Each structure stands twice: as structure tokens, then as C-alpha cells.
Amino acid sequence: MAHFQAVRSGLAISQSIADMLERADPAQYNGANRTQTIREVNDILQGRSELSFDMLYSILEQKCGGEAGQVEKVRRDAEAFRHQKLCRTLRYTLSGSQEYHYEMWDFDPKRPLKIISQPLFDHAAEHGFPPDFFTASYFDHVTIYCMPDNVDCSFSQFQNCRFSVCGIRGAVFDNATLDNTDFHSALLQMVNFTGASIAHAHFRDSSLVSVSFQEARLKSCLTLDCTLNRVDFLGAVLDGSSYDRVAASGIQNLPSATITQGGATREEAERLRASVFHELGVPMFQVRQRPRPARQERPRVPER
Numbered sequence: 001m002a003h004f005q006a007v008r009s010g011l012a013i014s015q016s017i018a019d020m021l022e023r024a025d026p027a028q029y030n031g032a033n034r035t036q037t038i039r040e041v042n043d044i045l046q047g048r049s050e051l052s053f054d055m056l057y058s059i060l061e062q063k064c065g066g067e068a069g070q071v072e073k074v075r076r077d078a079e080a081f082r083h084q085k086l087c088r089t090l091r092y093t094l095s096g097s098q099e100y101h102y103e104m105w106d107f108d109p110k111r112p113l114k115i116i117s118q119p120l121f122d123h124a125a126e127h128g129f130p131p132d133f134f135t136a137s138y139f140d141h142v143t144i145y146c147m148p149d150n151v152d153c154s155f156s157q158f159q160n161c162r163f164s165v166c167g168i169r170g171a172v173f174d175n176a177t178l179d180n181t182d183f184h185s186a187l188l189q190m191v192n193f194t195g196a197s198i199a200h201a202h203f204r205d206s207s208l209v210s211v212s213f214q215e216a217r218l219k220s221c222l223t224l225d226c227t228l229n230r231v232d233f234l235g236a237v238l239d240g241s242s243y244d245r246v247a248a249s250g251i252q253n254l255p256s257a258t259i260t261q262g263g264a265t266r267e268e269a270e271r272l273r274a275s276v277f278h279e280l281g282v283p284m285f286q287v288r289q290r291p292r293p294a295r296q297e298r299p300r301v302p303e304r
Helices: 010-024 034-045 053-063 065-087 118-127 266-279
Strands: 113-116 137-140 157-159 162-164 167-169 177-179 182-184 187-189 197-199 202-204 207-209 217-219 222-224 227-229 237-239 242-244 247-249 258-260
Touching: 010 034, 010 053, 010 065, 034 053, 034 065, 053 065, 242 266, 258 266
Parallel strands: 113 137, 137 157, 157 177, 162 182, 167 187, 177 197, 182 202, 187 207, 197 217, 202 222, 207 227, 217 237, 222 242, 227 247, 237 258
Antiparallel strands: none
16 A cells, blocks of 8 residues: 655745745845745646756755755655655555544533544554544544545544645535644545535645535635636635635536625625636626527518
8 A cells, every 4th residue: 555644735845945045045035035936836846837846956956055954854855745645646445443442522512522633643544544533523733644535524623634635535524613724735536515614724736626515614715726626615605715826617506605704895895706706717697698589480472
């Protein structure tokens, strides 16, 4: 089976590289163009740039030769990231039979949740997840880098978690809660977030294919540099959530979603709504075709 592992995100690696370039050549790399530098480096790591990994390493060795140790560390991080990104398309098939004794979080006595920590997740990932590992669970500050297909995360809670360079196929997050939980370079296919509550989350450099946000509430979420294909927003609430630099196609039921922004003026909320429709490639107003007039028959010409 492929070796799945937690790796630094492309954004984090890009920020480290920007730090090194700013120290080595502050005249060329500085706060004024830091955002552009991070984006250009991240585009290389994500395969969106004409520059290759080898070209990036050559630039670092030339510019940051005085920090050879840091250059080598960044190189190892980038190679680990690239390997884990390839693993997203591979299925996690290891099944665990070990019995776990979980601490429980009984904030809701009617629905107590298993507490999943990072050490517990890492142990299960290495030895195989038991069938109910993701069901009715409370994940606290956990980096999730692999998941079996078709796991049921309904009513689970994810607090300050990261789905980092992870393949997620057929997962169900119905009525789940995701707070401050990000998806970095994740691959989501046939995933349901029906009725989920998602707040202050970032979807970055990820691919969402056949993903449902039906009746979900997304508050202050940002989707950036992502690919969205056949994503369904039927009855969703997008509160202060935005989309930028996305490649979207086949977006479904966006007109049925409530797009608002708490605390904003009506004009600001309308601008946000227009921006969401524009970025997702959906016309705000459906073009109504004018009904064709009834065909009038020509009067018969009397025979001579």
C-alpha cells in the first residue's frame, strides 16, 4: 500500500520560500510583492506554472546559497508534498481490527462523540482504521491525510483540523460541524456535506467533483485556486463566503442558495452575490425565451 503521510501544505512551503528569498534579496523580494511571490511559488508546487521543480530549486540555490540547510529542508518538504499529492489518487484499503478505547465528549448526552487526537489518528492510519472510526467522532486539531472510501462522518465534529493533500471519495459529512477546518490540496469526489455547518474554512488548491452542499451553511468560507465540477448548492446558505481564481463547470442549483453577508449593507451583500455567481460561472438571471407566436395559416386562394 502507498505510504500516506502528513506533509506541509503547498501554501506553507511557499511562505517558507518567500521568507528565505526576502532574507537573501530584500531589494527584489519584500513585503510589497510578498503575496505575488507566494502565489508564484505555490503555482509551481501545484503544477500550474511553466516553471518546474528543478527550476525552483536552482533559483533557491542561486539566491539562498548562504542558507544551504534551509534550502535542503525546503527541498525535502517539497518532494514529500509532491509524493503525497500523487497518493491522493490511490485508495486507502488497510482495514484495522484493533479495538480502541476512546475518551468521550458528551456535550450532547443524547449524541456523545468519540474524541480523536492526532496520535490516535496517526496510529489508526498506520494500522488500519476500524469501521466506525470516523462516525460520531470529535476531531480536535487533527491533520487528516488519508481516508478510506465511503466513510460516514455524519454528525461528527471537526475543530481546527486540516484535510491536507488528502483523497476523499464517497465520504458523507451530513449534518457534520466543521469549524476552522481547511482543505489544502485535497481531492474530493462524490462527497456529501448535506446539512453541514461549515464556518471559517478554506478550500485551497483542491478539486471538488460531484460534491453536494445541499442545505449546508457556509459562513465566512473562502474557496481559492480550486476546481469545481458538478457542485450542488441546493438550498445552501452562503454567509460571507467567497470564491476566487476557481475553474468552475456544471454548478448546480446556485440560484436556490441564500447568499448573504452578516453585518453588511444591502449593496455590499448584492456585490458579494454577484461575485459568487460570476466566479462560479452561473448567470444571475435566467434568460427567458419569448414564447413563439402562434403560426397563422395563410388564407386559401380560391381555385380558378
